[in-house]
Amino acid sequence: DSGVTQTPKHLITATGQRVTLRCSPRSGDLSVYWYQQSLDQGLQFLIQYYNGEERAKGNILERFSAQQFPDLHSELNLSSLELGDSALYFCASSVDAPTDTQYFGPGTRLTVL
Amino acid sequence: GENVEQHPSTLSVQEGDSAVIKCTYSDSASNYFPWYKQELGKGPQLIIDIRSNVGEKKDQRIAVTLNKTAKHFSLHITETQPEDSAVYFCAASNGRGAQKLVFGQGTRLTINP
Numbered sequence: 201d202s203g204v205t206q207t208p209k210h211l212i213t214a215t216g217q218r219v220t221l222r223c224s225p226r227s228g229d230l231s232v233y234w235y236q237q238s239l240d241q242g243l244q245f246l247i248q249y250y251n252g253e254e255r256a257k258g259n260i261l262e263r264f265s266a267q268q269f270p271d272l273h274s275e276l277n278l279s280s281l282e283l284g285d286s287a288l289y290f291c292a293s294s295v296d297a298p299t300d301t302q303y304f305g306p307g308t309r310l311t312v313l
Numbered sequence: 314g315e316n317v318e319q320h321p322s323t324l325s326v327q328e329g330d331s332a333v334i335k336c337t338y339s340d341s342a343s344n345y346f347p348w349y350k351q352e353l354g355k356g357p358q359l360i361i362d363i364r365s366n367v368g369e370k371k372d373q374r375i376a377v378t379l380n381k382t383a384k385h386f387s388l389h390i391t392e393t394q395p396e397d398s399a400v401y402f403c404a405a406s407n408g409r410g411a412q413k414l415v416f417g418q419g420t421r422l423t424i425n426p
Contacts, residue, residue, distance in 0.1 A: 243419075
């Protein structure tokens, strides 16, 4: 158990809908990272938050957004969902920088029908 | 930006034999190289990492080597066991700029009993 929690474990929804994925980092970790894992793209970095502030952006679509709250948990919002958004979404946390060890949560499997 | 290439994509070895997975990276400023193991239905789990001030690191049956001149690093697993079967990912980061881990495409390792 990495200490990172993610909810829900599975999510099935329809195209055009909006969903929210939630992540709680390990105790003491200030940085939260979101990754998307699909069969043909591997693990793709989406976005990083550090202590409530956005720190880095990767290949995150404009339809996706995230935030980190004062209690350090983070939410990833996915809107206007398309079939291609079906993937595993992982949250990871670290103490500070990406060169600190990143611990991954169990992931949320999103299926868009 | 950083690009990480990982080979092979699949690897099958006999139990007790050694397995080697290789990665190359493009950004000479990268200074942190973790390896993750992902079992079916789970999030990636860090198994070993190396920083650019060392050339080799070992942890029981697992070792990682780094060649900064050639910009490649490798994972070595000795005395393989069935529980080593999983997908392994290498990654690289420089902790600056985009501040993200860039992952290789993964290697599916199968240990045959």
